[in-house]
Amino acid sequence: MNRIPVGVLGATGTVGQRFVQLLAEHPWFEVAVVTGSDRTVGRPYGEGVNWLMPGRVPARTAELIVQPTDTDLDLPGNPPVVFSALPTGEAKEWEPRFAAAGYAVVTNTSVFRMNPTVPLLIPEINPDHTCLIPTQRAENNWPGFIVASPNCSTTSAILPLKVFQEAFGVEAAMITTLQAISGAGYPGVSSMDIYDNVVPYIGGEDEKLENEPTKLLGDVRDGRMIRAGIAVSAQANRVPVVDGHLASVSVRLGRRATPDEAIAALRDWRPPAICAQLPSSPQELLIYRDEPDRPQPRRDRDAGDGLAWTVGKVRACPVLDVRYVALTHNTLRGAASGALLNAELLAVQGYIGN
Amino acid sequence: MNRIPVGVLGATGTVGQRFVQLLAEHPWFEVAVVTGSDRTVGRPYGEGVNWLMPGRVPARTAELIVQPTDTDLDLPGNPPVVFSALPTGEAKEWEPRFAAAGYAVVTNTSVFRMNPTVPLLIPEINPDHTCLIPTQRAENNWPGFIVASPNCSTTSAILPLKVFQEAFGVEAAMITTLQAISGAGYPGVSSMDIYDNVVPYIGGEDEKLENEPTKLLGDVRDGRMIRAGIAVSAQANRVPVVDGHLASVSVRLGRRATPDEAIAALRDWRPPAICAQLPSSPQELLIYRDEPDRPQPRRDRDAGDGLAWTVGKVRACPVLDVRYVALTHNTLRGAASGALLNAELLAVQGYIGN
Amino acid sequence: MNRIPVGVLGATGTVGQRFVQLLAEHPWFEVAVVTGSDRTVGRPYGEGVNWLMPGRVPARTAELIVQPTDTDLDLPGNPPVVFSALPTGEAKEWEPRFAAAGYAVVTNTSVFRMNPTVPLLIPEINPDHTCLIPTQRAENNWPGFIVASPNCSTTSAILPLKVFQEAFGVEAAMITTLQAISGAGYPGVSSMDIYDNVVPYIGGEDEKLENEPTKLLGDVRDGRMIRAGIAVSAQANRVPVVDGHLASVSVRLGRRATPDEAIAALRDWRPPAICAQLPSSPQELLIYRDEPDRPQPRRDRDAGDGLAWTVGKVRACPVLDVRYVALTHNTLRGAASGALLNAELLAVQGYIGN
Amino acid sequence: MNRIPVGVLGATGTVGQRFVQLLAEHPWFEVAVVTGSDRTVGRPYGEGVNWLMPGRVPARTAELIVQPTDTDLDLPGNPPVVFSALPTGEAKEWEPRFAAAGYAVVTNTSVFRMNPTVPLLIPEINPDHTCLIPTQRAENNWPGFIVASPNCSTTSAILPLKVFQEAFGVEAAMITTLQAISGAGYPGVSSMDIYDNVVPYIGGEDEKLENEPTKLLGDVRDGRMIRAGIAVSAQANRVPVVDGHLASVSVRLGRRATPDEAIAALRDWRPPAICAQLPSSPQELLIYRDEPDRPQPRRDRDAGDGLAWTVGKVRACPVLDVRYVALTHNTLRGAASGALLNAELLAVQGYIGN
Structure with a gap:
């Protein structure tokens, strides 16, 4: 062939x-x-x-x-x-x-x-x-x-938002990312800036995180892009991790859902049928883990050959509706x-x- | 003496x-x-x-x-x-x-x-x-x-909340922390768990972060504790940093305030007069930094001999009202x-x- | 089958x-x-x-x-x-x-x-x-x-010694290792001991490094073990690396050899014929790299699915005869x-x- | 004044x-x-x-x-x-x-x-x-x-050599360093090069380590520099540590000495009298520690306000005569x-x- x-x-x-x-x-x-x-x-x-x-x-x-x-x-x-x-x-x-x-x-x-x-x-x-x-x-x-x-940071946060949008609607999201150094390329981040340290700033990243989800989750009608009406607030942090972006996200849903309903939505969700024809798309695209301390960059970034989302910690949010943590490999999936x-x-x- | x-x-x-x-x-x-x-x-x-x-x-x-x-x-x-x-x-x-x-x-x-x-x-x-x-x-x-x-994580986030409470009122706060390994004592965190990694879980910490601020910011009336009516949503993360807890916080205020007003409130705030008599209380208690990439644990944790708060990145929040990042030394101030x-x-x- | x-x-x-x-x-x-x-x-x-x-x-x-x-x-x-x-x-x-x-x-x-x-x-x-x-x-x-x-530390240093023993004889070796945290198991090394730090001590490791090579490089005659007459001096260090032990070695040879001869010996050496029948033995067992800054743990530990030796920096030693640096994956090959x-x-x- | x-x-x-x-x-x-x-x-x-x-x-x-x-x-x-x-x-x-x-x-x-x-x-x-x-x-x-x-790496290794030179004579030294990232300045070492990694190469450093000690330990006679006749073999490594260079050294002495004699020499040595007049020279210049796992960069680099040498692990060397490990703060003393x-x-x- x-x-x-x-x-x-x-x-x-x-x-x-x-x-x-x-x-x-x-x-x-x-x-x-x-x-x-x-x-x-x-x-x-x-x-x-x-x-x-x-x-x-x-x-x-x-x-x-x-x-x-x-x-x-x-x-x-x-x-x-x-x-x-x-x-x-x-x-x-x-x-x-x-x-x-x-x-x-x-x-x-x-x-x-x-x-x-x-x-x-x-x-x-x-x-x-x-x-x-x-x-x-x-x-x-x-x-x-x-x-x-x-952007690799948008990618890490987006899949559960998509699932919740389909299941419950999404009105707003608060995203805090913990991003790996490989995202900055080479030589990229100076070791003197990130070793034994965290930098609460990545140039332009907050804007990307606040804009790109509204396009990814939007609709195309009559050949025109209609962005989703979702308010996003983002804070990107660089952390001393080689690969793997972790996103901690809180969401205001269109209609209330319990954490169990949210978890069920994540577990039950399946990608569009066309994805079965894509050789790189992993068999298990969204891995939900029950452990309270997952996902973790080093332990989960390589899931699905670096193309899966690992999601965990779905729980009620006292301020918005539901929280979760998601992770993807930033130089592969991202x-x-x-x-x-x-x-x-x-x-x-x-x-x-x- | x-x-x-x-x-x-x-x-x-x-x-x-x-x-x-x-x-x-x-x-x-x-x-x-x-x-x-x-x-x-x-x-x-x-x-x-x-x-x-x-x-x-x-x-x-x-x-x-x-x-x-x-x-x-x-x-x-x-x-x-x-x-x-x-x-x-x-x-x-x-x-x-x-x-x-x-x-x-x-x-x-x-x-x-x-x-x-x-x-x-x-x-x-x-x-x-x-x-x-x-x-x-x-x-x-x-x-x-x-x-x-x-708790040391509560401490890192609290001072700007206090200032905003006095200036504008505070209704809700979304707190994501990036916490140092020294917070877990010794031997504490296994190097195999945290090296080239982040752990989005510290046992009991989210609950402390959601409860303690309401007491610290509450009132005592007639010898009784009246907790503040503030909804707090927290996500604590352990990151590979030796000392210094960083808190990324978004706040819904009692009355709207621009980022400039919020920054002015932080810059103008002074601790209660009695603090001048405390030998360990630092001269400059709340250090507001204008740089977009501060505070940072390694560079700011020792400010005021480890007793000052370093705060930065005050800006509007598209979901709540105002965001900020704050840092304290977790084993000293915290x-x-x-x-x-x-x-x-x-x-x-x-x-x-x- | x-x-x-x-x-x-x-x-x-x-x-x-x-x-x-x-x-x-x-x-x-x-x-x-x-x-x-x-x-x-x-x-x-x-x-x-x-x-x-x-x-x-x-x-x-x-x-x-x-x-x-x-x-x-x-x-x-x-x-x-x-x-x-x-x-x-x-x-x-x-x-x-x-x-x-x-x-x-x-x-x-x-x-x-x-x-x-x-x-x-x-x-x-x-x-x-x-x-x-x-x-x-x-x-x-x-x-x-x-x-x-x-021992995993012995393993990292041994293959070039074997090659040099066959080619020139080996009389003495000075070995300094930089060893990964995974070598200590789980929970193993406290993050407070190794983060932003190096520990020049691993219990019992120096002794293993000084003894095991003499057995590995010895002969069995008439069903009896004859250890090789090689004096080894070892200093094991723990460094903040997840996987991969690096050994910096200086050798006194049985007969003088130039660095070029030593490199040629490494490049030309082939394992015993029986190894071709072992499914896990890598095709390229000894990888010699010319770059002055290799081998490196993160970049070389996975060579040959974690079973190859990566060797570099062969040069003359002003005190003994020849120096080299070698690396293996400590939890796989080691x-x-x-x-x-x-x-x-x-x-x-x-x-x-x- | x-x-x-x-x-x-x-x-x-x-x-x-x-x-x-x-x-x-x-x-x-x-x-x-x-x-x-x-x-x-x-x-x-x-x-x-x-x-x-x-x-x-x-x-x-x-x-x-x-x-x-x-x-x-x-x-x-x-x-x-x-x-x-x-x-x-x-x-x-x-x-x-x-x-x-x-x-x-x-x-x-x-x-x-x-x-x-x-x-x-x-x-x-x-x-x-x-x-x-x-x-x-x-x-x-x-x-x-x-x-x-x-050079900061020479500095870390030199003081015990001086002491041994005075007490026993020194003929040769084998030095392996583990050097901090701050030694490369800013931005210096890329985080992608050193995180979860060790680099067995610092440009020009081996040569400095092999040359400078012979000058520092030499004599000036009739206004002319006479370098000491000491053969030095060096291997410099960069490790993921912020500050503090550690040197692992083995020495061939002019006359045999037991480890105890070597330790006594270190403990008894005093700097030249003129040093008492130098305000920055620390009271305790050479700190000998008995623990088997010291010196360590993070725990010992600040001794004497970053101007002391911390030395440990003196023991017999099976190849040369005596080994030790020494540490100094590379951006302060070094x-x-x-x-x-x-x-x-x-x-x-x-x-x-x-």
Whole structure:
């Protein structure tokens, strides 16, 4: 079976490396092109990259010559598919150019997430939002398109909100996150800032946490994005943990529910049927744990190969209605694997592939 | 000037050691008696203790022979004063016996904190609550009495709530804490549980956080405790930090206030006048920092010799009214130093000393 | 193909849990019996165990009823095979009893490691030492036998010593280890002892490091153990790392060798041919890395599924002859997986199985 | 009493900040001039600096306007005194220029440490090495001069070597260090490199550890430096500890000594008499601890206000003669405080001041 050749834009950064690592074993996609910074262009990827992932650079990708980030990539496909792990400034410039040049851009960057015609996607939550793609193409007069995945902190908190929205309605959420250092990339957080310490600030993160859920939980009607009317208050904290974002959330529901009803809703919830066709979507997507001290980053981040949500501590909230704690792996579900799932969804829905 | 001789109950544990360390340099008190477990009774304190504080055992205390915990201590004073750092089970048994035997019991334990006639004290917040002492004595027919200090997590969150209560009224608070490992004593938290990890659970802590503020911010009228009508929702997390509890708090105020008004209230607030007489109360009690990334445990815990609150990040809350982040040193302000301040207050108010 | 049923003694502790986890997916062995402490005896393993491994208790083992540790286990086999993860005191008592009762005891404990007739085994280093088994049986009049695996710290340092011994001879070694907290089990090291700290002491570890290499690198002649004449000086340190022991070693060689010759010896070395038959032995057993800052625990411990040695920094030593740094995963190669490999070796050599 | 006005070159970096903090409370010196990078020149120090020390910028220094680093500082004194915390490249350029312009340059940088006429000083170890200053002046035709302090890792290991050299002679030393992250400055070590990890490499550190002791323990005869004939083999490791470098050392002595004799030598050793006149030199300079698990960074780094050596674990070495473990605070004794002590020595010896 032929795999779909894809490009990775910004392949030498940490998110780009993660794409390369994950794609090396992907059943549907294979890396055919990598782009990188001036420093690395023209060199074999295996030599140019400062590989920070476990193990070695995948052999086939290691031999690819790093290309400059430009829209004339030698990449087949209709449309050709690129994963974007570009730095923010470059993403802003290049992602629209790639869409204008006919590429399907599956991005992990934040630049166009809140653009009303760019689907902000988690396949298990809002797979139907891809129906924004025709609107996006029409409005921009693009042969290609952009789809985005949400911020890693938003991701950690979102799935129980989705479940509660379906079951009870959600009016407001108070989110406090405890986020891992890997979320800041490399070199990222100075050890002098985070060792024996907590930093109650991650630039721009509170805003993302307050905005992205309303889009993820919104509706697309007549090709237009209708954001959900949910008030979100967020406080993001950086904690000395390598991987795994934990979100402590309190929710005001549309209609009252007991903790037992909330737990039952979580246990009974099933993702949309289309997810069964996505090879990366884990069998057990939402793991509810009864222990009072779970989820925990080190012990739960790798559940479902880093793609599951682990949820626990559902209980009544004396101020709003119900509280919970949720956790996901920030560089897998919250970043590269999440974007890969988006590409799988696009393939199943026929937006990419043959 | 003669210092008041005091006893330390449970002097060989970590809180007891902290009492011993702090009292060694205290201008008003000096350690005259130490009690300990069977293992250490009869030995010089300096030999029996597994000293975990920085530096060495204070020389004079090191020579004291550890006594069994019993009410026949050879301790002068009217009343004689003991600081209790007993384990919970022993505190439950012995603190009332000491009060019944005529001692002033200044406790750091949790057992009697919510007892309606036991003052739960932070001198800078509710120094007048000591007027519960006569009620306590009368109801129990005790010549002595017990005063308690709050849990270290409650302490970290409370001062801005007090300020806002005075300025605007407080109706509800949502508190998420990030707490240091030293709060669990020694050996306390296993390194395998907390390294590269966060634990969203500390036994009993959420309940303390939800109850104690209503007592600290309540009124005593006619010798009776009237708790404040504040709904509190709490989620305590253990994080890999040695010292310093950080509280992320969102508040529903009695009347609307802008973040600027809230910041002004914090900056303008002054502790009750009596605090100027307490040698341990820091000059600058509430430090408001404008930087978006403060307070931080490692950088702010030692402010005011570990007795100040550092507060920051006051801003509007999209769900309730106003948010803030506050931090205190959990083993100083939140434990031993806090209890010591209570004793200083009792001395100024004439409940102890000559 | 039928798998060999095995028992796990002390299956509820951390090493025992690791055995259970690894055996769940082993091609040759399957867990048929688990023994545990009084607290857990009579309960299904899945309920009695406080599972600390990633993921969930393997389903088939979870249903086994925990047995008391005794030699009347309902375990077929000629001899029946048990893996011992018993606490030291129990190992001392029970391992000889099991051998006397006809069991093959594959132990990870330290008690009989230095016993002259007990093979101290790393299959890739001294597979021929199993020829001590007949001596052991004869001397003790045992139908069964005991084989041991070395301490996790010894393991981390040993493979390059073996290579150098073969290539140049080894006269002396100075070993300084930086050891992970998981080596101390659970709860093991208090977070208050190791956070923002290093402890230059692990009880008994220096002695093990100074003794075990002389046995591993020794010869068996005429059924007798001849220890290697190597002087070892060791200093074990505990560092705040979850998994992975790093050993910094300087060696006096039997004959001079340049660093390049030493590196070539490491790169060219191949394990004994029998190792190709052991399913757990990694394809690339000794990974030499040229980077000046490798090996590193977090980045290299999982090489070869936690069974490879990563070695680096070979250079001339101004005091002895040559220096190197080596790393292994302490709970895999250095403990449970190492013992499992010993059982695989015994099976290939015909000491166990049918 | 008038304090000697001094300048701090590179005052906005982490070492420069430490100088500023320590000098704010120094009995003999006061900061009169601060120099900094282009970004900060012309602004008040308190505004230009990104203050990373505990507490606030000392008030008087905060008001000083940052000057460019140049030799026309408005600084009285004969000679005027500057502390250099310049980056390496700038130190190489500017320190000789300042000496040529008549300044006494007390540097913490590495550039000229091994220059044969620059005293490499620890006052308690080799105060007489300042007699190189006339040679230095003559050779370079400088009215001023440079004195240097050793690398923080060298410092941690050196004092017991000095003691043993005096008592028994020292022929060789094998040094393995476990070094704190603060040694790399700010931002310094990426948290992704050191969290749950150890890095067996610090650029240039092994060479410094192998060279500097031979100079510190050498003699000055006829104005010429004679380095000690000691072979040193070093392996520097970075560990996840905030402050405090630990050195594990094995020594070949000139004449055999038992561990007890070595311990007695350490306990009986006293620093040169001149050290009694240095206000920063701690009363108890060398603290020998009997516990098998000391010294430890977090528990011992602050001994003697961060200026004492804590030493332990003296025992026989099976390969060389005797082993020990030593610890100092790397940013205090090992950096800024050490340089300050050098200035105190120069004042007592009459090289600076009036």
